[in-house]
Amino acid sequence: MWIGICLWTIAAVANNGTANAPISQGDTLSLDEVTVTAIKQSADLRTQATALTIIGSQEAERNQAISVKTAADLVPNLFIPDYGSRMTSTVYVRGIGTRIDQPAVGLTIDNVPVMTKENYDFDLLDIARFEMLRGPKNTLYGRNTLGGLMNVYTLSPLNYQGTRAVVEGASHGTWRVGASHYRLLKENLGLSLTAQYNSTKGEFTNQYNGKRCDWERQFSARAKVEWRNQNGWYVSNVASMSVSRQGGYPYEWVETGKIAYNDTCFYRRTSVTDGLTVRKDFSTFTLSSITSYQYLDDNMTLDQDFTVHDYFTLTQARCEHAVTQDFIARSHEKTDGYNWLAGASGFFRRYRMDAPVDFYDYGIAQLIEKHTNEALPEYPVAWDTRTFLLGSHFTSPNWGASLYHGSHYTWGQWTVSAGLRLDYEHARLNYRSVTHTGYNILVGATGEVFAHEAIDIDDHGTLNKDFFDILPNVSLTWHPWAGKNHTVYLAASRGSKAGGFNTQMFSDVLQQKLMKMMGIGMVYDVDKMVGYKPERAWNYELGGHFECWGARVQSDMDIFFMDCRDRQLTVFPPGTTTGRMMTNAGKTYSWGGEFAMTVNPTELTHFNLSYGFTHATFKDYNDGKVNHKGKRVPYAPMHTLFAEASHGIKMGGDANKLLTFAANLRATGDIYWDEANTLRQPFYALLGASITWKQQHYSLQLWGRNLTDTQYKTFYFVSIQHHFLQRGHGLQLGATLRLNF
Secondary structure, X not given: OHHHHHHHHHHHHHHHOOOOOOOOHHHXXXXXXXXXXXXXXXXXXXXXXXXXXXXXXXXXXXXXXXXXXXXXXXXXOEEOOOOOOOOOOOOEXXXXXXXXXXXXXXXXXXXXXOXXXXXXXXXXXXXXXXXXXXXXXXXXXXXXOOOEEEXXXXXXXXXXXXXXXXXXXXXXXXXXXXXXXXXXXXXXXXXXXXXXXXXXXXXXXXXXXXXXXOOEEEEEEEEEEXXXXXXXXXXXXXXXXXXXXXXXXXXXXXXXXXXXXXXOOEEEEEEEEEEEEEEEEOOOEEEEEEEEEEEEEEEEXXXXXXXXXXXXXXXXXXXXXXXXXXXXXXXXXXXXXXXXXXXXXXXXXXXXXXXXXXXXXXXXXHHHHHHHHHHOOOOOEEEOOOOEEEEEEXXXXXXXXXXXXXXXXXXXXXXXXXXXXXXXXXXXXXXXXXXXXEEEEEOOOOOOXXXXXXXXXXXXXXXXXXXXXXXXXXXXXXXXXXXXXXXEEEEEEEEEXXXXXXXXXXXXXXXXXXXXXXXXXXXXXXXXXXXXXXXXXXXXXEEEEEEEOOXXXXXXXXXXXXXXXXXXXXXXXXXXXXXXXXXXXXXXXXXXXXXXXXXXXXXXXXXXXXXXXXXXXXXXXXXXXXEOOOOEOOOOOOEEEEEEEEEEEEHHHOOOXXXXXXXEEEEEEOEEOOOOOOOEEOOEEEEEEEEEEEOOOEEEEEEEEOOOOOOXXXXXXXXXXXXXXXXXXXXXXXXXXXXXX
């Protein structure tokens, strides 16, 4: 209904508006810069005091970058490991990031923020531009931008008209087909429709049943309507939906060197998003509104022990609704003098979750009966049944509101900027934990039943937390030569990552209460064990953006230092338990640098190089068992490297017949897998290459990734004292056909 109302409103305004002259190509290019980047940012990001990487559509196509995960390889110090399923969209930048709960890096699609990281990993057709802004961006963009912000923009029907299609086949039974259509309904009203489907048989085999475990099927569609007129109005409505079904979780037990588990593992996700952007240009300022509705329905079911034994299975089924609203007023950008921006934003997010854990025979024997009988051998216990359920049910309504402002004053070659955000968030969790089971107490010598104990637990309650943050930033920018082709900046900013509730911990809370009733274990304080505070950090940065040779050479470099407090980390809870919990356990320091350069000596020859270095260590961190002060922060890589060279040849001197050769190198490491730094993935490099034949209306690209079939690990973890890993993808070959009419 909302989408229909938006379309009807746009059409009505278009019919009643003043007739406009046809849009020229120059106007179209100008519109692209304004509508894509000017809601909160300058049209020219390279003049701003921020570390950034911009990936255009051609670079994305050369490197098969169709999602934020695949684009991350091209960005210094940005690491999004490919493991688990599309739910595990963990993002690390500059040593910041966590495996569960709130993300450390924000994401917007066509200016609309993505509220939950479970929606970060999806493929997009027709990416026009990818931006990665590193360092805290909370002052303008709010929650969960402590490490930075990823912006993705898709093609505009006002800028491009035509029909596009893509057909791709690759190793392991991988296919992708997609089509899009862009047209002008009127001279100032554009519509685009896109749809794509992709599937893979999977690369890794579960040797327990002989089936591929990382199979996937995904479908997505998007509709975009854009309207503008000469009176300064611009309206855009983007509606999208995605359906994903996959196996995932190809975790290998280190002890056996095999992927082999006996129970079901899968992830299912359905998401719908509608984003409405309205902007009006007045004589001295621009007023914008960004409104979104977001829906997520997903289910993760895991054989959580990942072995052939019957320990336990976890299900996490969630249904979430979210609404966001952002109002932005911004002065028209002047090259000298005072510029300002002010805004107010808010969100409401509510989810319902069921997270039952089914205990089976082997798990009961090893995790409950064994511990009890070792503590009281004279009176061993035997469970009534060889399965029982730990049930957990949650509802969580959260909301937040913010006010923010930024001021910029330019005189000559200098610009000083300062901003401030006042941010309030309320988190609430209604929970219910249930189990009904029982056991017999035996006489050790005879094995006779001494007594029977019934266990009936039905705990419920409500937890509330309030968070308030003051998030400032300040920067000084110098443009040392006329034309502003060079920018040098010094910046400081404070960032925050949202706090909340660790629902994964409730099964352990319930398990400990059960074991306490049996004479072992301990009773947890639910509020202390489940709730955690925001993670906060100060970032200090010196950097610059430079151009020469008529902008054929562009380079970016920076050095940074991040002081992070209340670090959200996963620790061992006290007592005898199989799980871990999120808590504010540590302080970390991160320092390093980033360098990127693009060289375009000719129209058809391109060289790219990007390198990032991060030294992230614990200043203070005790996981409940060991003090890890001075150790490297796990999962965040020390080095990232991307290098690419491409050259095109005009066949017969015809610009419409082009043969392009490209090669690239992607490298990452070292990555430590544990806080003690005893396990690590050494620095590794993956070689890729492509050959593309392009004519006016089509192109055919033959490509390969990891051509040397390098062996490396993308994930390593410990569960119930068993070590598991996931291996990275091996050699992949593919072909992509693109049509353009």
